[in-house]
Amino acid sequence: MSSAPLVKAVRSGNFVARILRDAALILGKDLLLEWRTRTRLNALIFFSFATLLMFSFALGPDTRLLEQNAGGYYWLAILFSSVLALGESFRVERENASLDGLRLVPIDARSIYLGKAFGNALLLMLLGVLLLPVMVALYGVTLVMGFGRLLAVLVLGAMAISWPGTVHSAIASHARARDVLLPLLLFPLIVPALLAAVKATTLVLHGDPMLQLDSWFGLLIAFNLIYWGLGLALFPQVIEE
Amino acid sequence: MRNWLRPALAGVAFAMLGVGAFLGLSWAPPDREMGDVQRIMYAHVPAVWMALLAVTLNFVSSIAYLFKNTWKMDALAEASAEVGVLFGAVGVSLGAIWARPTWGVWWTWDPRLTTAAIMLVSYAGYLALRRFVEDPERRAVWSAVVAIISYVDVPIIWYSVKWWKSLHQVQSSEKTVDPQMVFALRWNAFALLGFLIFFIWSRYRIALREREREVALPDVLPSGQAGRVETSGAVR
């Protein structure tokens, strides 16, 4: 009996392990950089707070209206912040030409993608968690269906923005007018995720009598899977010379 | 021999469109419920169909480019995207104009129209990307990636908007469609198909020529500065 299939399985297992390990390395590097220069993180946090505040002013003191639409404002604040966050994620590499350095190291491009995308998603999740008390305070909402479900929406929504967002950020960071290009490319793309995240958040905040939450979760999960797969397949092409 | 084929196609398309206008505006009967306003359908529906065709061609040629890097596929992707945006813009505008007398509002978040509008922004972004990347090879790869990501999103957007609205507007049901209407619609669709092929073909030739000029002389800086040849520069 040939051991070739077994060897192949072990090798492919090693391959996946190696990809994940390298991705973790990239993630760790980015997180460390972020932590050392916390100014960017602080700016992001204050920007998202300010955005939520602006929505309150722009949309009037009618507390009932604000309360009903809190989910929408919440996710718009996260989305607008994501443009800043994503735009930054390749800036360091571009300014120091270190993407070339990264490519010279025998790291699979897919590791870079996984590490970067997950880092961006983590950042957005952090923003979302920090925004939660602000939203509750400003809009007078309560988490009728519990914090756990909200966290699930946040995780899925943040990743949904991050999978395609990281691909587009890598592209836009090397083009002209990169600040305009990234939102222009990203916003139409993530409309389904935005709709699902906002609807799901609204249901979690106000209750779900008609049991629609699962459909929206389904959409979020499907979106995540599709764009995780596409990102994995296409990102290497993006950063290849 | 092929030199006459493209202009001939344009001529045929224009002629067919003329006949199609007569069919749509006069020959076909008015709708039972919507009256004469329904005649917009003969322009609106084919326009959206052509936009979908164009965008599908963009998807296929983008995939083809990633597998086999030929300038022809890149030129075809560029051409089909631009023509797709053209037909899409016409289709969405006509959709809004049709909505006004029919439903009383300019916009209704109808899933099809909404998806078309989002697609329009998507592919306008694609065209913007192409304009903002100067290196032809990177432009080709990156726009192919964006094209694939955008196209895959189209059915997802459609489903999500449909669920989001969760209720359909009362649309003209297709249950009893007059055969004259069907014929007029099909005729106009073929007329626009003629335009689609003519436009993409012509635009493809333009794009291919631009690619040739960009890639031909490696010592010349990329497009826009072709007049000034700098010997010190530009090793790509």
Place this chain on the structure above:
Amino acid sequence: MTSAWLLVLAQQASDVSSRVGSGRIQGGWEYVWVSYAITWGALILYTIFLWRRRPEATTGQPE
């Protein structure tokens, strides 16, 4: 649960049809003319645009 949905549907349908008016829409030819004008205009303008940028005409011209 479906009866709740049906009620909502019926409500929406009556809302929409009460806005539009029952039966036929009268006139509205201005909308038709504008639509056809836009269509024809776009097709003709783009044809002209393609004609002016055709490869035979642009040899030697800068971008």
